[in-house]
Amino acid sequence: MSDTHAQTVAYVRDTMLPEQIPPVTERGVVKWMRENLFNGVLSTILTVLSLLAVAWAVMAIGPWLLNSVWNAGSLSECRQILDGTSGACWGVIKDRFHQLMLGFYPRHLYWRPITTLILLFVALGPILYPWVPRKMLWFSAAFPFLGYFLLWGGSIWFPISVALGFVVGYAVLVLMRPTGTLIATSAAIIAPVVWWLVAAGTFAGWAHAVLPLGIEGVRSDRFGGFLISLVIGFTGIGLSLPLGILLALGRQSNMVLIKSVCVVFIEFIRGVPLITLLFTAQLLLGYFLPPGTTFDLILRVVIMVTLFAAAYIAEVVRGGLAALPRGQYEAADALGLDYWRAQRLIIMPQALKISIPGIVNTFIGLFKDTTLVVFIGLLDPVGLSNAIRASSDWQGIYWELFIFIGAVFFIFCFGMSRYSMYLERRLRTDHR
Amino acid sequence: MADIQLDPGIDREIDRSHMQVLDEVAIQITKMNKWFGAFHVLRDIDMTVNRGERIVVCGPSGSGKSTLIRCINRLEEHQSGKIVVDGTELTSDLKNIDKVRSEVGMVFQHFNLFPHLTILENCTLAPIWVRKTPRKEAEEIAMHFLEKVKIPEQALKYPGQLSGGQQQRVAIARSLCMKPRIMLFDEPTSALDPEMIKEVLDTMIALAEEGMTMICVTHEMGFAQAVANRVIFMDQGQIVEQNEPYEFFRNPQSERTKLFLSQILGH
Numbered sequence: 139m140s141d142t143h144a145q146t147v148a149y150v151r152d153t154m155l156p157e158q159i160p161p162v163t164e165r166g167v168v169k170w171m172r173e174n175l176f177n178g179v180l181s182t183i184l185t186v187l188s189l190l191a192v193a194w195a196v197m198a199i200g201p202w203l204l205n206s207v208w209n210a211g212s213l214s215e216c217r218q219i220l221d222g223t224s225g226a227c228w229g230v231i232k233d234r235f236h237q238l239m240l241g242f243y244p245r246h247l248y249w250r251p252i253t254t255l256i257l258l259f260v261a262l263g264p265i266l267y268p269w270v271p272r273k274m275l276w277f278s279a280a281f282p283f284l285g286y287f288l289l290w291g292g293s294i295w296f297p298i299s300v301a302l303g304f305v306v307g308y309a310v311l312v313l314m315r316p317t318g319t320l321i322a323t324s325a326a327i328i329a330p331v332v333w334w335l336v337a338a339g340t341f342a343g344w345a346h347a348v349l350p351l352g353i354e355g356v357r358s359d360r361f362g363g364f365l366i367s368l369v370i371g372f373t374g375i376g377l378s379l380p381l382g383i384l385l386a387l388g389r390q391s392n393m394v395l396i397k398s399v400c401v402v403f404i405e406f407i408r409g410v411p412l413i414t415l416l417f418t419a420q421l422l423l424g425y426f427l428p429p430g431t432t433f434d435l436i437l438r439v440v441i442m443v444t445l446f447a448a449a450y451i452a453e454v455v456r457g458g459l460a461a462l463p464r465g466q467y468e469a470a471d472a473l474g475l476d477y478w479r480a481q482r483l484i485i486m487p488q489a490l491k492i493s494i495p496g497i498v499n500t501f502i503g504l505f506k507d508t509t510l511v512v513f514i515g516l517l518d519p520v521g522l523s524n525a526i527r528a529s530s531d532w533q534g535i536y537w538e539l540f541i542f543i544g545a546v547f548f549i550f551c552f553g554m555s556r557y558s559m560y561l562e563r564r565l566r567t568d569h570r
Numbered sequence: 571m572a573d574i575q576l577d578p579g580i581d582r583e584i585d586r587s588h589m590q591v592l593d594e595v596a597i598q599i600t601k602m603n604k605w606f607g608a609f610h611v612l613r614d615i616d617m618t619v620n621r622g623e624r625i626v627v628c629g630p631s632g633s634g635k636s637t638l639i640r641c642i643n644r645l646e647e648h649q650s651g652k653i654v655v656d657g658t659e660l661t662s663d664l665k666n667i668d669k670v671r672s673e674v675g676m677v678f679q680h681f682n683l684f685p686h687l688t689i690l691e692n693c694t695l696a697p698i699w700v701r702k703t704p705r706k707e708a709e710e711i712a713m714h715f716l717e718k719v720k721i722p723e724q725a726l727k728y729p730g731q732l733s734g735g736q737q738q739r740v741a742i743a744r745s746l747c748m749k750p751r752i753m754l755f756d757e758p759t760s761a762l763d764p765e766m767i768k769e770v771l772d773t774m775i776a777l778a779e780e781g782m783t784m785i786c787v788t789h790e791m792g793f794a795q796a797v798a799n800r801v802i803f804m805d806q807g808q809i810v811e812q813n814e815p816y817e818f819f820r821n822p823q824s825e826r827t828k829l830f831l832s833q834i835l836g837h
């Protein structure tokens with residue numbers, strides 16, 4: 139058989155048949171449906187059931203949505219327009235939009251939260267996307283202080299003196315570096331804390347006396363609606379990530395004291411419901427602080443939410459650290475990188491990459507949990523919805539408010555989830 | 571064992587003009603002991619390495635070879651005795667440890683490249699952050715060594731896109747970028763397929779030809795024969811025997827060495 143040739147064997151085709159279009163069942167929509175929807179009996183039954191469920195939902199909600207009323211100043215007016223038919227009454231959103239967004243923030247100062255929101259996106263740019271110039275990170279670093287100043291107002295010296303705490307910390311770190319990593323790090327943590335507790339207030343007051351610069355102050359109890367959710371959510375997210383990373387590193391440390399402090403902290407916070415921490419923030423924190431200090435309720439909540447999320451982040455990051463092979467640490471050591479450089483350049487980029495889904499999960503949880511502040515009397519969107527429904531105009535309205543609030547939360551959370559998928563794709567450097 | 575053919579793989583002429591052992595001491599280990607918990611891994615190790623020496627360390631699995639060379643750059647801590655590297659004694663003083671580590675390069679069995687960085691970034695990282703070399707200069711140095719290990723064209727890829735042999739050559743280049751005076755190799759070829767072993771050994775030979783002080787844990791006896799000036803045999807945490815390669819292979823003194831050689835050379 140080895141010397142078979144096409145010329146001598148009649149049944150070997152010598153021209154190729156033209157390509158033919160596959161039969162209908164193997165093409166386009168039909169093929170896709172066969173493979174994905176009607177692939178076997180069970181699959182067909184499930185498909186039909188799902189279609190029925192979708193149809194039922196659309197039939198139930200569709201007419202109600204289609205019959206929406208957008209312009210009405212109260213529920214009774216809305217009912218009048220609907221005239222007995224069933225329909226959504228979005229008038230409430232329009233009527234109370236400002237309140238749902240900003241609470242009782244003074245009307246003539248609305249530009250301040252709006253500017254803050256725009257600047258927030260500017261500040262997020264360089265953090266979220268690599269194509270934004272790196273120089274912009276300076277703006278991101280300054281944004282928390284700028285944002286605070288814009289939202290709460292008052293003397294500009296207060297946020298500046300808080301920011302100075304970080305400068306103090308950095309200066310101490312640089313000065314103490316020759317004494318070794320451990321001492322320098324501890325000093326760089328202790329120094330700013332001392333500054334904030336002891337000197338920052340005095341410095342701000344003194345500087346303000348010398349050079350009074352400031353804008354109209356807005357008290358925390360004027361804040362409400364999504365303004366509160368966003369302030370607590372974004373501050374919590376921004377602070378809990380670094381804190382969580384430090385806790386995860388502390389938990390891995392071979393210094394017994396640091397390790398046990400971190401373990402106790404993480405286990406305690408994880409073992410306690412967030413709502414109890416919030417009540418603690420509301421009631422107890424006042425007792426521990428020096429008398430006379432007024433400690434803003436929103437700030438207290440931010441601290442509690444941050445600590446809570448940080449404990450979870452710490453565990454997520456620890457998982458990422460545990461997934462790294464020991465060889466990575468050894469290679470970093472062998473090249474002469476010190477502990478913090480090895481962490482920053484080698485270990486964390488990889489550990490955080492592994493932890494992205496868990497971290498984003500925690501962030502989404504944190505953001506949604508900001509609605510719990512309603513229980514300690516803050517008027518977040520849910521709290522406001524209760525207040526709106528208690529007003530005589532809108533007594534009895536439910537769905538429209540909750541759907542709207544839910545939708546806004548969904549947009550933020552879905553955005554975070556999408557971003558995390560983008561990030562995972564972008565950081566994928568292995569097998570490609 | 572008159573004319574054992576150790577490895578037909580190394581077929582090139584070796585240029586010995588720069589392979590000189592100097593009088594200067596590079597590493598001095600005296601009465602060094604190490605325990606893992608209650609387990610005595612290294613016992614009374616005494617060893618002097620002069621500059622320009624090319625030492626191959628061999629011995630059965632678990633004999634403490636890796637632990638020994640990992641003590642030299644303090645990836646493992648010794649409990650007694652003294653290790654002096656380039657005049658710096660290894661103690662718990664972090665400054666000394668950093669100094670030694672920046673003088674001593676290490677190549678691992680599993681390469682340990684940083685998978686999130688490109689080949690070029692792998693090579694420039696330590697020069698930039700430890701040696702404070704300007705980025706541009708660090709990149710030039712990196713390209714120089716990537717050319718030496720014959721993979722400059724891979725500079726912008728990620729480690730995961732390279733073959734094992736290529737990765738190991740990058741790992742060697744990465745160490746060289748720190749301009750180390752001593753190189754440690756811990757079984758650099760034992761995670762590689764046979765056809766890749768040769769390219770890595772070639773790189774190591776080229777390094778030896780330039781007069782680098784090297785300590786290699788390896789079972790590549792052909793390499794030992796061709797390049798080493800001294801072979802050290804370890805067993806159960808002790809240095810049992812050491813000799814120049816010709817004598818070591820043809821005239822082993824202790825029974826344990828004979829047994830080991832007969833197993834590894836398949837006689």
Ligand SMILES: Nc1ncnc2c1ncn2[C@@H]1O[C@H](COP(=O)(O)OP(=O)(O)OP(=O)(O)O)[C@@H](O)[C@H]1O
Nearest residue numbers: 606607609611629630631632633634635636637638
């Ligand atoms: N971190 C550790 N903790 C406890 N025991 C260890 C540790 N590392 C190594 N050992 C033990 O020390 C002994 C020597 O290990 P080492 O890795 O130095 O051997 P080796 O000679 O390099 O062996 P191989 O040829 O298999 O690499 C082994 O018995 C090993 O089980």
Ligand SMILES: [Mg+2]
Nearest residue numbers: 635636637757
């Ligand atoms: Mg080993």
